[in-house]
Amino acid sequence: MDIHLLGTGTAVPVKNHSSAGLLVRAGGQNLLMDIGPGTLARLELSGTTYDQLDALLLTHLHPDHSLDIATLLQVFNYAPGAERKQPFAITACQGSQDFLQRLYALYPELVPEKYQLQVRQVYRDEFFIGDLKIQAAPTGHTSHSVAYRLEDGEHSMVYSGDASRYGELAGLAQAADVLVCECSFPEGWETQDHLTAEDVGIIAAQAEVEALVLTHLYPQALAADVLAQVRNHYHGELQVAVDGLHLVL
Ligand SMILES: [Zn+2]
Numbered sequence: 405m406d407i408h409l410l411g412t413g414t415a416v417p418v419k420n421h422s423s424a425g426l427l428v429r430a431g432g433q434n435l436l437m438d439i440g441p442g443t444l445a446r447l448e449l450s451g452t453t454y455d456q457l458d459a460l461l462l463t464h465l466h467p468d469h470s471l472d473i474a475t476l477l478q479v480f481n482y483a484p485g486a487e488r489k490q491p492f493a494i495t496a497c498q499g500s501q502d503f504l505q506r507l508y509a510l511y512p513e514l515v516p517e518k519y520q521l522q523v524r525q526v527y528r529d530e531f532f533i534g535d536l537k538i539q540a541a542p543t544g545h546t547s548h549s550v551a552y553r554l555e556d557g558e559h560s561m562v563y564s565g566d567a568s569r570y571g572e573l574a575g576l577a578q579a580a581d582v583l584v585c586e587c588s589f590p591e592g593w594e595t596q597d598h599l600t601a602e603d604v605g606i607i608a609a610q611a612e613v614e615a616l617v618l619t620h621l622y623p624q625a626l627a628a629d630v631l632a633q634v635r636n637h638y639h640g641e642l643q644v645a646v647d648g649l650h651l652v653l
């Protein structure tokens with residue numbers, strides 16, 4: 405399983421920490437997870453091209469996780485001489501069908517022309533894409549936001565998307581090889597709909613994950629020693645992601 409972190413920040417512009425997006429190559433599939441602004445342009449960091457993508461998993465619909473879906477659908481329809489013809493699968497939170505209809509109203513040229521777009525809405529779910537087993541669970545960041553667990557028979561990874569301490573992330577991530585987890589703020593920051601470094605440490609310890617990779621860091625988290633704050637609770641492998649980080653499981 406190959407994991408390429410394409411965007412490891414938030415909506416706030418910070419060098420080497422772009423809006424959310426990652427590419428996973430596993431089970432014979434090339435999957436994008438979240439597609440914040442610039443994700444498509446940074447796809448080259450993974451060595452996978454847009455026409456090799458099989459599916460997109462969206463954790464929620466905030467712009468820093470979803471905005472480039474417009475660019476993706478545009479390139480599928482209009483890449484000169486390379487219009488998409490094979491089906492494309494989008495798995496996303498509740499409300500995504502409606503989101504797409506509204507996007508088509510705004511940009512009629514995004515309505516799929518020569519290919520079939522399959523959309524699956526999930527909340528608490530388990531399903532397969534190719535040979536890849538995927539589980540979704542709510543994270544409490546928004547009323548519909550979900551995290552995903554991917555298993556290819558050998559390895560497992562979990563991506564939190566945006567999360568709160570009231571979600572089901574620790575259960576979903578149980579004994580995963582790697583948890584790619586949002587760490588929006590340092591310890592002590594007042595938040596109801598994101599995770600602080602303390603929250604992340606507690607969740608990773610509860611889940612007993614092999615390795616923890618921190619992503620979605622606001623400047624306040626980047627300015628703090630979040631690694632030490634996480635270490636107060638979690639003692640496995642740990643790092644802060646930057647755009648372009650490549651993990652091999
Ligand atoms: Zn976000």
Ligand SMILES: [Zn+2]
Nearest residue numbers: 464466545566
């Ligand atoms: Zn969000």
